[in-house]
Amino acid sequence: MVRFLAERIASAVLTVLGASILAFLVLRALPTDPARLIAGPFAKEDVLAEVRAQMGLNKPLVMQYVDYITSFLSGDWGFSYGAGKPVLPLIAERLPASAELALFSFVIALVAAVAFAVLVSYSRSRILDGILRAVSFVSVGVPPFWIALLLLMLFFETLGWFPGPVGRGPAPQHAITGFYTIDHLLAGNVSGALNALWHLALPGIALALGSFGYLVRLLRANLLDVVHEPFVTVLHSKGVPPVTTHFRHILPNAFLPTLTAAGMILAQLIGGSVLVEQIFTWPGIGTLVIDGVTRQDYAVVQAFILLSALIYIVVNLAVDLLYGYVDPRVRRS
Amino acid sequence: MTRAIARTLRDPEMLLGVSILALLVLVACVGPFVWRVDPLKVSVLDSLLPPSWKHPMGTDDVGRDVFARFIWGAQVSMGVALAVTIVGTLIGGLLGLIAGLLGGWVDLTLSRIMDAILAFPPLILAMAVAIGLGAGMVSAMIGVVLAAIPWYFRLLRGEVMRLRGMMYVESARALGASNMRLIRLHILPQTTSTILMQASSVFSFSIVTMAALGFVGLGIQPPVPEWGTMITEGLAYALTGQWWLGVFPGLGIFALAVAGNLIADRLRDIFDPKAGVGG
């Protein structure tokens, strides 16, 4: 177990290092003048010179990289000319919105995938299986930004059942976690929490669809594998009823290999909600980045790129460790 | 070849995937000759018309025929996706081959680099590259290729290592076969099937990612119609009732992506039923 932990953490650290180098290179060592990228296309020559000095662009590349890393680690993520604020607090204040959306989507996708896959597996119906496969293909192939559009057109504009692209809804009184749902509940404001959920619904579903399609297919395959394992026959011979067999034995065994994939999906959701946020005017880091891109405020973009990689690596590490804890074969070795 | 065709015809999923693809390719290639409307022709009088016989997909805000743009967009999207897939395959595959054959610290370094690339959500990576190189079609393509390379790298490296361990490669080497010969005669034939599988997935991925980049303005620049940028235009009008602007291009992307995934999936089942998410 300890060895497992050590290996995973070491690997993650190395990957972080590699990712940081890549993020550094992409925006610094490419043909476009980095100073111009950061200062904007309208900056004058003296501003550019100042930025270059500030960024230490006259130093050797390796030194620049070291500066980059040290300033990142010490919290200096640059200054956003567009927003007039340093980047770190800017991102920090918008991160919870994205995190809440990502987590919400993840939960819906996972729950729906488990429910559907278990239903199909338990029923052993070939028709349902076919439906599952069709649904999975459609879900995975749908571009999230397009489905977001469709959802808005149908459920907001035509039917009026859900709020439009207006973002999260009213903020709770005290921002403790930054998650509207939780903060409202903590303040005892149930209708506020429900309202927050109502606002989360459409963007959440748009994001969740792709993950759902992938997870349901994976889970179904894993369930199928487990169903054919010898120990299931042994369970039957003990007289264990089918429902118990399925939920107590088959599902946990099938879920383990799905766990790592699920983690990867969660990690991608946080960084990948960029377009959906844009469409729903969600005040998260996605819209922040898009604004940064369009306004050529590249300090924000640069920080965001490294941050997404970091989040991805950290979440995957967390899931790996969780897996190591949950699977008795790893825990007790 | 004929056996492959026969097998395709019997398999409903594969048939569906290939049909969709064929249909869209047909539309892209033959479309401009059949539907002789200029996609760039602006006509403010005819702006924002709903779908009709004259304009099967309606017109956009400056009166351009959406169907004509759709056809052109099909060419662009599919052509670009194809190019990206091929380049990605070549580069990623080559690197994977090298890493697998040479092993040692070459393998270690390359693997680490690929891991680093994989740490970025693909869209973000492509965006970063497109920004760094300046928005435009080529930069977007490079970005997508970069995001796709690690998949091929891993795939081929895995295959090479697996095959290296196999007896017949050992014996061939013992007989004095050089690396090149090994590659040509033994490794390539075995890996073609896995490459094809991955290629379809990457194709779908390219379509969606290029569209996404277009959506945020980093990809193919207007006035060249590309399904992604067309959806951006559609966004502005989505909530005012002009649904056709956003729906049709998205439908195109969706159809292509599904086709690519279907084909990839069936190929995987045919060539390696044990791998990945088998049916």
Added chain:
Amino acid sequence: MTAAPLLEIANLRAVFDTPRGRVVSVDDVSLSIPAGKTLGLVGESGSGKSVTSLSLMRLIARSGGRIEAGRMILRPAGGREIDLAALPEPAMREVRGRDIAMIFQEPMTSLDPVWSIGDQIAESVRLHQGVSRREARARAIEMLRLVGIPAPERRVDDFPHQLSGGMRQRVMIAIALSCRPGLLIADEPTTALDVTIQAQILDLIRRLQADIGMAVLFITHNMGVVAEIADRVAVMYAGQVVEEAPVAEIFATPRHPYTQGLLASIPGTTAPRPDRRLPTIGGMPPSPLNRPEGCRFAPRCAFATDACRAAVPPLEDIGGDRKVRCIRWQEVSQ
């Protein structure tokens, strides 16, 4: 008058509907086992011995099989008489584990990897005897002790991957016996184990059988094992029972040519001579889709005549509690 046997299988026919046709795996098989005794069911792969046991437990539906004819009467303690072939599924689930239990061939894959061995034993106990968690756990520890696992209080929370093959098989036995079933079906339980462990497991089964007083249906292809553990032996070939006799008799005077061949091919039963090769039975068993019209062993039998090939010989009662399916049995056993 002797008590009615615990288990009485009468004219069982189990079939599988495969894409290539209807396969009759168990063809008109009749067996019986008195309480407290062991019946050894012997045959090679494909003889139908495993399918017989699975049919008894009504576990063949999952692989596309069904019981087409016959009765399987179980007489558990308390005077009841149940026909397992006709029992509705919910009632059958109660019988499984409680009145009949089964242990399988592959201990390495027979346990659920994510639950502790204690939990898996307790599951049976709680299912059939409705006791509390604590009580079930105590029983599990007791069972582990009974099957000879050292320091059971500590090992009860171990997971299957922490145990060796022999230990896992003991756990299987613990699970099977946890509700004191009247009948234990052992389907080649020692085949996948080392020889020394084999002996230990056989020993364990014998001891527990004496303790609990249960009947055992022991399935194997290994005549040596049968000699050690069975009171009575039934030999199966191509889906049918071809010979049935008390164990001593079948080894001393096998009446069916197939049984003779089986016994002769055990190394050490025929006096070794440098020029003589180990006797084998030439040929292969018939494919279940393409069985001969007459005696199914005729193609491989040195004694076969046209009469043999004309019709399937009936299973004759030849006295001394023995049965043979061979019209020439008297000439054959010289």
